[in-house]
Amino acid sequence: MPAATDIGIDLGTSTIVVYVKGKGIILREPALAAFDKDKNMVVAFGDEALNRLEHNSGNLLALHPLKGGVISDFLVTEKMLQYFIQKSMGHFRLFKPHIVLCIPSGVTEIEKRAVEEAAYQAGARDVVLVPEPVAAAMGAGIDVLRPSGSMVVSVGGGITEIAVISLAGIVVSQSIQVGGDSFDQAVLQYVRDVYGLFIGEQTAEEIKIHIGTADREKRLDHAEIRGRDIHTGTPRTISMTSGQVREAVEKPVRQISDAVHAVLERTPPDLAADIAERGILLAGGGAQLNGLTEVIHKDTGIAVMLAENPETAVARGTGVYIRNINVMDKTYHV
Structure with missing residues (x-):
């Protein structure tokens, strides 16, 4: 009899990434639902929800059921x-999936049970919960089973997870809603x-991507930005520089760097020595902000590396877990 399909899910605040055994990452869509006020029901999720909301006639509301890394709805x-x-496996599956x-890493026991229950109600056969930093480390190629220390900073959409990992467990960690x-x-x-000037979230994201920087010594670009004047309500165009973006994001960048420093201060000396030798790993879509690695390096004095394809590192880590599930089940506990 064929085995049930194994699925790994990075249940992010902004984006959900799905890994399927034997196929790799097959989905990467917004963690978004479209609620129809006239029908009083949710009518779409993910990309479909985003598409409907972009062409909204006024009867749809955007719902974000995950906030700050936890389930809010x-x-x-x-x-x-x-x-x-269902989208990952098709509607005609014969077996419930292992998920x-x-x-x-900082969720409460009540929140863990809520996530598990949601997965079981959604059709899971078995559910394994893996802290995001552990999955990010595995997805970046770190052997989390070894006794040495590794530090991972996973910058998601709504939350940043900082953790020191050794023997597949989290020794020290901190989560901040940044x-x-x-x-x-x-x-x-x-x-x-x-x-x-009023601009939309998509425009702000494009500014961040194209000319954004966290480091004073990085990038001297500029961009023309079109928005709506607050006072007149008419369209207007301005020019913005990389230096201004750095000034804009300085507070959240500082919050992340300070949290990394705080975790390092609480790390046992032997593991701290391992981290100083091997460096700090950055993962998550938010880690791609230009200059973030340099800022953390300057603040900590430790080398900082950006994971390959950082936005999918966590989901790839679920795939590594699935491929080594027999070993991990014997050694790993949430």
Whole structure:
């Protein structure tokens, strides 16, 4: 009899990434639902929800059922998980899947049970919860089973996870509700305060990607930005520089770097020595902010490396877990 399919899910605040055994990463869609006010029900998830909301006639609301790395709306999260599981496996599956699900390292026992229950209600046969930093380390090629210390900083959309890992367990960790979305909101607010211009979240993200930097010594680019004047309501175009973006994102960048420093201060000396030798790993979509690695390196004095394809490192880590599930089940516990 064929085995049930194994699925790994990075249940992110902004994005959900799905890994399927034998296929790799097959889905990467917004952690988003579209709620129809007229029908009083959720009518779409992921890319479909985003598409409908972009062409919204006024009857749809955007729902974000995950906030700060935890479930804020259990029922919508359950339905969203069900949607992604069905989309990953097809509607005619014969076996319920085993699911490896990533969670923030600082979640409570109640939150863990809520995530597990949502996955079971969505159709899982078995559920394994793996802390996001552990999955990110595995996805970046780190052997988490070894006794030496590794530090991972996973910058997601709504939360940053900092953890020191040894023997497949988290020795020291900290979670802060700062991430890639914080950078976007900081840019949006800066443009509003300095230029009196309304811009959308997508425009703020594009500014961050194209001319953004966290480091004073990086990038001297500029971009033309079009928005709506706060006072007149008419379209207006301004020019913004990389230096201004750095100024805009300085606070959330500082919060991340300070949290990394705080975790290092609480790390046992032997493991801290390992980290000083091997460096700090950055993963997650928010880690791609230009100059972030340099800022953390300057603040800590430790080399900082950006994972390959950092936005999918956590999901790839679920794949590594699945491929080594017999070994991991014997040695690993949440």
